[in-house]
Amino acid sequence: KEKIEITKEQQALMKIILDAYNRHQIPQDVAKKLLQDQYSAEENFLLLTEMATSQVQVLVEFTKNIPGFLSLDHEDQIALLKGSAVEAMFLRSAQVFSRKMPKGHTEVLEARIRKSGISEEFMTPMFNFYKSIGELHMVQEEQALLTAITILTPDRPHVKDQHAVERLQESMLDVLRKLCALQHPQEPQYFARLLGRLTELRTLNHYHTEMLTSWRMNDHKFTPLLCEIWDVQ
Numbered sequence: 001k002e003k004i005e006i007t008k009e010q011q012a013l014m015k016i017i018l019d020a021y022n023r024h025q026i027p028q029d030v031a032k033k034l035l036q037d038q039y040s041a042e043e044n045f046l047l048l049t050e051m052a053t054s055q056v057q058v059l060v061e062f063t064k065n066i067p068g069f070l071s072l073d074h075e076d077q078i079a080l081l082k083g084s085a086v087e088a089m090f091l092r093s094a095q096v097f098s099r100k101m102p103k104g105h106t107e108v109l110e111a112r113i114r115k116s117g118i119s120e121e122f123m124t125p126m127f128n129f130y131k132s133i134g135e136l137h138m139v140q141e142e143q144a145l146l147t148a149i150t151i152l153t154p155d156r157p158h159v160k161d162q163h164a165v166e167r168l169q170e171s172m173l174d175v176l177r178k179l180c181a182l183q184h185p186q187e188p189q190y191f192a193r194l195l196g197r198l199t200e201l202r203t204l205n206h207y208h209t210e211m212l213t214s215w216r217m218n219d220h221k222f223t224p225l226l227c228e229i230w231d232v233q
C-alpha cells in the first residue's frame, strides 16, 4: 500500500482554505429565523433573499483567500465568481441543511423552504442533492476544498486563461484526494463520490435559471447584488 502523505505546503494550503471557509460562516441566524416562527411565503422568500445576498458576500471573501486566485487575470476572477455563484450557493445550502439539528427541525426547515413561493418541480432535485451531500458526512476540510474546487472550474463562460485556473484547481484536487484517502481509508471510492456530487451540482444551475423565470413572473424582488450575480432583470 503506497504511503499517502500530505506535504508541508499542502497542509499550509488546507489551513488557509479551512480558515477562510470558517471565518466566513453563513450567518446561521437566517436558518434559525426560518425555524423559529411561521412566516408567510413572501416573508420566507425575503429571508432566503437575505441569506443568498450575504452568502454571495461570503463567497467573494472566501474566494479572495484561495491561494493564487488574486494573481489570475482580473476579468477571469469575475468570470469564475459569476460562473460558480449558484453552485456555491447550493453547495453551502446543502451543508447548512444537512447540519446535525434537533429532532424534527430538518423537516420543519424543509417545509418552510418549500413554502417560499418556489415551484415544487425545482424542490425535488434540490432536496435530493441536499440528501446526497448529507449522506457523505463531509468534514470541514472536505467542504472547504470542494467549494474552492467548484469556484476554480476552468470551463466557466468567458474564462480566457483556462490553464491558469486548471493549475490552481489541480492542486486543490490533489490535496482533497489525499485527504479523502486518509479520512476514509475503508472507502477508496469516497473521493470519486465527492466529485460525482459536483456533476449533480451543475444540474442545479439549470433549475435555478428556470426558478428565476418563474419568480420574475410573480414579480419577486431581488437585491442589486443578486440581480448582478444571478443575471436577473
Ligand SMILES: CCOC(=O)[C@H]1CN(C(=O)c2ccc(F)c(F)c2)CC(C)(C)c2c1[nH]c1ccccc21
Residues within 6 Å of the ligand: 026, 030, 031, 034, 045, 048, 049, 050, 051, 052, 053, 055, 089, 090, 092, 093, 094, 096, 097, 109, 113, 118
Ligand atoms: C446558503 C445560501 O443559500 C441560499 O441563500 C439559498 C437557500 N436554499 C435552501 O434550500 C436552504 C438551505 C438551508 C437553509 F437553512 C435554508 F434556510 C435554505 C436554496 C434556495 C431555496 C433555492 C434559495 C436560497 N436563497 C434564495 C433566495 C431566493 C429564492 C430561493 C433561494
